[in-house]
Amino acid sequence: MVFVLNDFSQAFSKAIQLIFQLDPALLEIIGLSLRVSITAVLIASLIGLPLGAALALYKFYGRGIIVALLNAFMGLPPVVVGLVVYLILSRSGPLGVLGLLFTPTAMIIAQVCLITPIIAALTRQTILDANVEYHEQLRALGAKASRMMKTLLWETRFSLMTGVFAGFGRAIAEVGAVLIVGGNINHATRVMTTAIALETRKGDIELALALGIILITISLIVTSLVMSAKHAAYQYHS
């Protein structure tokens, strides 16, 4: 136990040291992590929010299958997603000509595949619940179906934000998929999680743990930013 505590205190001081040195290699890795995951979340939201809302509001052929698939894909192991995206983007794969493998773009694509189902499924549930409350009223006010969808998305924005940030959490903490499609190339596709995996492999537990602490700190900062934005929005009107 003493031994473990010692490990953590060493890792902690190392993490603090790394942060305050503003180590350029570290900043590069953190920057890429954020860039990749934020882009992935933005794209996944652009797809997942309307998709989830449409699945909640419209009846169409194959809807049941899509919903079942979404729920199944929510728990998909990242490695499997990584492998599939790899096979598609590989030079021998169908999209090989684009030359996207081992680039940040490939990592973004993999993360979009991972988190779109999460955002879409949570959006569907949220919109389904909200629709019970709003449907009659919006209809009586004269809203048409497409406008109703937009209104419901906006009305439930705070709940939806939770889903979007669940997606961000999964994206930034994910290692399996980005390792396969990104390749963990130094100065090109190395992100926090793949760097942690690498340092663990090299037996540099201290540095790996320090990176882990930085990752958690960033997640905490992002989460609390969202919480305070939410709080501010509530305060604003009351």
Add this chain to the structure above:
Amino acid sequence: MLHTNIIANMNEVNALPLQVKNLQITKNGNVLLKDVTLSIESNNVTVILGPNGAGKSLLLRCAHGLENLSKGSLMWNTNIPQPQQSWRAYIFQKPVLLRRSVRANLEYVLSLHSINKANYASLIDAALKNTGLGQLADRNARVLSGGEQQRLNIARAWVLQPRVILLDEPTAELDPNGTAGIERLIMTIAQEGTKIIMSTHDLGQAHRLANDIVFLHQGRLIERTPAQSFFEQPQTKMAQDFIAGKLLNGE
């Protein structure tokens, strides 16, 4: 006239008479409205009266195009009702307000109909003033009191300057104070020349507001008379019992 002509052109329809012929609504094998035939011509306050389950709300919903008719017809002059028609508004017993400011709630309603944005401000200001919500314009609609919420609900109808407003038990959830406020509002709207059709199970309210009465019981039209004669000389046994405060039995 309050009608400032901003959207008067849009609402320049001859809404009346409302003509209902042999209307029937059947759901899951239950006949909820049966053989209702009536005509509403005059531009005043019509109250649909009756005990719970009489079919009052259903008749109002039909008039706003919210129900599929099983049999018969319902026409506003020559128009089949559809919720998108901006010359008519519908008010629920319990308002569902949007999670935004009072003003934004009114803006939203205007945005659903093709109204020139340049006119938003004056329309909204008028509606806020008329409903006494001016001080609360920037408040979040969701934190208003019950009475304030229902006033916003009415403002949301009024902002379109409609020809007709349908109200389904608008004071059922309010305390006497709130009820009085809403009733005053309804009277004002009616005096401004908007046709009011509202449902209630509250005899006193019907007495206070109604010019004429549509009395329903168990999905059937029992009496259709001017308010004064309804209360003074009810024609049917059922209406007499209802006015006397007796429980009504089935047929």
Add this chain to the structure above:
Amino acid sequence: MKRVLTTILLILITMSVVIAEEESFITLSSTTSTDNSGLLDYLIPKFKDKTGIDVRVIAVGTGRALQLGERGDADLVLVHHKTSEVKFIENGFGIKRRDVMYNDYVIVGPKDDPANIKYLTKAVEAFKLISEHKVPFISRGDESGTHKKELELWSLAKIDIQKYSGDWYREAGAGMGATLNIANGMNAYTMTDRGTWLSFKNRDDLTLLFENDPPLFNQYGVILVNPERHEHIKYQQAKLFSDWLTSNEGQQAIAEFALENQQLFFPNAQREIATVETE
């Protein structure tokens, strides 16, 4: 509020714009051993200074490294398992294989050395003793060059190792570093390349027990991916790197690279062949 949200959104979008990279680079698939030791981090900047070409390294096992070449996802490979390399070339996936350097494997295990291999001189004997004592041995178990080498040594020692799989012989299915971490945790023996061992920091009770026997030597070769198979292969630039690795300058740089004052890789490119192929 709306303005704040819009600003935040704009910042995020600007941050996340993927900047098109104009830089010239080639992709090298190599083994974790060369990458983890820091050798490539040492060599690549020198090559880049000279040619302006960056080398992006995908560090995986030998099997996977060759597969990346086969699929056209790498421009050249630097691996260390001759049998697989020859097969790779015979199948037409690669051309112009050149020896670059060798390093060696060592056997590490718990300090108290329960199998008593410390004073042996033959690697095969060490493997026999480990199996006789049935002390835990962690294998990479990932079809990597190191794994294949280890299997060769078991068969040289005439031990049918699959019989003991799951018993005292454990297949990790992991990279070298991860395997060392497991060996540390289980007080087990394992075979590792010297480079990974020297740069490995989480040793605790693990110590080097056996080294310096020719069967443990490990030859590295560089192979260019066949451009006739994949049009997009940056063949000319990849060849520049292969030429440089086997040139006097590259070979000297390899010899210079040291970890804890120990030379890890021993250059042994055959100059004459290299010259012929450079033309």
